[in-house]
Amino acid sequence: MLVLSAAIASASLTFESQKQDLHVPAEKKEMEVLFPFKNESGERVAIVEYDAPCTCMTAALKGGRKLKTGSVGFLDGETGVIRGKFELGNLKGSVTKKIVLKTRSESGEEDSLSLESTFHIPYLIAAFPNALSWHLGDAPEPKVIQILVDHDEPIQISKVSSSSNQISHVLETVKPGYEYRLTVTPKSTDEFLFAALRIITDSQNPRYKSLSTFITIKSQQANQ
């Protein structure tokens, strides 16, 4: 009796895993993630709603069947695969995206499932720290940003440009293609400043073609 109740209570599809961790090769522009499942509920289960809330993520059924809400049903014992496609753009670092499914069994039981994918996109080149700040009235002393390349192939910095003429910057090459030092000095700290230094590289991959660091002069108060 208990076993029967448990079988009926489950209105859901059983996924091999509802969470996946994927390491993205640097050259990839999109990633596909697969979530295999089986209907072990003892009755027919339909996918009545699905949502990949980020416009950068789409969901479909692998094998040609469209993921149309309300019309995709799975008999007891039937298997399927939800396929998610994630458009990476120029993202770097770790990003988690979800696909949310709502199911309904023949007996009317409803369930909500979240399929989570964490994508790890490598930083081939990065600045440490990513931002420099001074407070209003501070001595306008120079500060340093270290730029490191973590890649088999070297990445050369070809240009550094500033969004503001209130700061000066000097780029030094420590190890060509692998390590650089960027020394930044504000001309004065009398006024607020929010500026960016745009570092252009020789990478052919748009994701690593440029990186930005931010320069701020702010008050001691909470908002800044």
Place this chain on the structure above:
Amino acid sequence: MLTFIKQSSVLLGITLLLAGLLYLFTGPVDRRVACDQAALAADHLCLATVLEEYRGNVLWVDARDKKSYERKHMPGAILVPETDAENALTQPEVMQQIGMSGVEGQALVIYCGSDACGSSKHVAEKIRSTGFHSKVFILHGGWKAIDGSGILAQKQ
């Protein structure tokens, strides 16, 4: 064939009539996103909080893609799409608006498609990491909350 068309037309007519009657009795579907400010994390805001406590005087940041932004967005919102946030943040007009809002003590409120999209969280982290603006919030419910509230229809 003609009989089939006639029968289908009658069925369609009945369905539409029933739907219309249902609409008259129950009204339009309530698409508002439920939100309890007390239950949210410190850096999340309900739309009602933004409109009432902040009187809507915030800088809106749209973390969706360009197509969604161009289709419709909050008036005055700046576009910082998650997939190209770093580049977007260095655009002169974006920097100017973020800079001005920081100096004036105005809060930044970021939205993406819905609560589950994650893009607004990522963009919030990027903006905070620039070091200039600390009043950075995420809108609970995202664009779904805005669209479901009807405030854009009121503004038009």
